[in-house]
Amino acid sequence: MKLLSINRITRTGLILLIGTMGLITSCKKGYFYEGINDDPSELKNPVPSSLLPGIIQSTGYVWGGDASRFVSLFMQQTTGAANQSVSASRYAVSPDDVDNMWTAGLYGGGIMNNTYAMINSANSLKQGHYAAVGKVMMANNLGLTTDLWGDVPYSEAFKGLAVLQPKYDTQQQIYAAIDQLLSEAIASLGATDGSQFQPGADDLLFKGDLAKWLRFAHSLRAKFYLHQGKIDRSNYDKALLEIPNGFLPGETASILYAGTSLPTQGPWFQFNDQRGDISFTGYIYDSMGAASDPRLDVYSDGAEGLGPLYGSANSPVVLMSYDELRFIEAECHFQKAAQNRGASAAAYNAAVTANLLRTIDDASYAATVAKTAGNITLADIMSQKYVALFLNPEVWADWRRTGVPALVAPAGSALGGALPRSLLYPSGEQRNNSNSPKNTSMLKRVWWDVP
Template identity: 95%
Template sequence: MKLLSINRITRTGLILLIGTMGLIASCKKGYFYEGINDDPSQLKNPVPSSLLPGIIQSTGYLWGGDASRFVSLFMQQTTGAANQSVSASRYAVSPDDVDNMWTAGLYGGGIMNNTNAMINSANSLKQGHYAAIGKVMMANNIGLTTDLWGDVPYSEAFKGLANLQPKYDTQQQIYASIDQLLSEAITSLGAADGSQFQPGADDLLFKGDLTKWLRFAHSLRAKFYLHLGKIDRSNYDKALLEIPNGFLPGETASVLFAGTSLPTQTPWFQFNDQRGDISFTGYIYDSMGAASDPRLDVYSDGDEGLGPLYGSEASPVVLMSYDELRFIEAECHLQKAAQNKGASATAYNAAVTANLLRTINDATYAATVARTAGNITLTDIMSQKYLALFLNPEVWTDWRRTGVPALAAPAGSALGGALPRSLLYPSGEQRNNSNSPKNTSMLKRVWWDVP
């Protein structure tokens, strides 16, 4: 069921459509991407203000769509009830299953191609703040991509017909590029750019508030340093240096959805309304129920459906939040060479409180799970972070880094009782890009996933 045929829309009108609505939904496997036949980055002389809304909205669709669904099934925050979702619940995910997320969602005519076009356009037009915002969004999304797959195209990507077979950069190289993107963005966002053209209503994340973009950039930098803690423990200290300049209490980078018509409804609502082959049962619900965690009432509808917090027509997709940043702080203080359990416990308690306020606007339950310097553990931090980041792709990264929570593979698992550690490369890349690594197993560890 296609909701709208993009073939009938003029090339000029496509930018307006993407800028105001994001991606279009259909009932097919790749329904958040189906029907997008033109790439706005290939339109003649695109300007940053025309590209930015679609980049942000499309990011929300991807983070709250395919990326969220696969990860939530792997991490037992949801359970497959029928069709492909049953297979994904058992870790039987094929290269075809991830093809749309890669080709239409991230590469091809997807988010990162358009982001690259926006950065290039902004640089050409000397609109430094737009370029900086583009770099933050690129870091956010190439970071997600490499965390899902490992080695991915970047340095030779986004060139269209000039290079249809880009090389794959190593994850180590990708992380260096992420750090450079964020460093450059932080410098640019902290200074005037001399342009009369500044983000405003076209900025669907922060409404042109550059200080919030700056804090988002610092928060992302802390997150990506955290990922590399097992590679080099000094990365925990680097993350801690970013946190004071990160999100303020209550702040999030959230993609909002109007919810007034089907194309503007939040991805999880669309999926449940059209497909309904995922049930909201499993490990997370059992553990929250056993702990009488009040967030369960907004995570679940009580009848194996998704609750109102993330399951309504206009629910936000949270890319990152203040509470996540405080969980990062708690882990870094505990894991760094000069361990500080007191600071870790303080940050942990603040993180739990902040998440309760964000989700149910009542922090009373925080006292039930509070910790001190004498009893704080990594399991405490990561268990609460797993609950706080419900349906966020970051929970898979956290589990691979720490092994928390202690999940058991479901009966009939395709991986012999193990849990997946990366996605297979998509079928389109395997066919069309000779540089694509050969698929081996979803048990393949990415570079930062140190045993």
């Protein structure tokens, strides 16, 4: 019998376990006893409807947790004030630091493992729409994983004891797999599946609205095509074809939190409440202040704390939004040709307006930063997108692709004058998976990050 102290489990990890499985049995005197309790009420073969809520909630804790914190520190949307956050702010992130996000969050008993189980269960039960929703979530989280690390396990992952050391697929292969997942999901969501079992209250993103899931899938596809634009410029055209079928004005893929107790509080609120070693100061606040940007009042509390929009117990985690989609459109038009600058400016202005409405419900500032075909630049698009996607991991992908904003490495940076371009592989993978690439440097570029 293995005795595992609850004190050895991080509170975030515990939340992930609760959110993902909902199967924690009773414990005594602060300990979990593994294998001693056989609760007949436990789900031995969980059905898709029992897995989906935990997959969505856990996605929020990864996107709004470690992924958001590391990226916000790298991209100077936050600043380390104490402990490990100071090191991360100076780009000194160790394999141990990212192990929990990888093992407990994404792989292991985490999100993608459960999503894989959900897809298989849905296929077995002929619940096609549940399988499609699972494929959208797998594409979303697999995309995050590969964008953080590059080559990652997928084709041999999630096999349990059958494959204990899965191979690492190249990022090019991962992107092909993501596109296949989204293509299959789009086809399924656009048709009836003949099943009486459909997502509903268990769907914490869209409450069973399959049309919104379909638009989310198209929006994700546009984003991932954009990432590949420097590899092959035809990807800009592919992204533009997806955008008309993507999010409608005002729509977001947002994970909501009730904020009433620890497992239902937003991840940034939890972190600040429990750790408080990050200050909300730095480049983005200085630049927004200089520009008299009204969003600063909801991003910051004015005293180096996180503002109410994302810092409250019930603040959402936004995976993707209509305004992000319009920024994608603006960049694609801009990158294609000079004669597309009018379309680029129109999409940019719409993106800024949409973000202002989403964040402060007042679009009057849009006129201050509005652009035309004659004066729009890539720096305009990416600088406003950097502000709009506050605390979203996507800002790191944007910076690596474009170099905007022009950030300067902080004094004492572990990477000299450079900024990080990928995470080191986690310590657990280095120890236990002989297929794990050897860590070299956080300056290693991922596949789509070409000079």
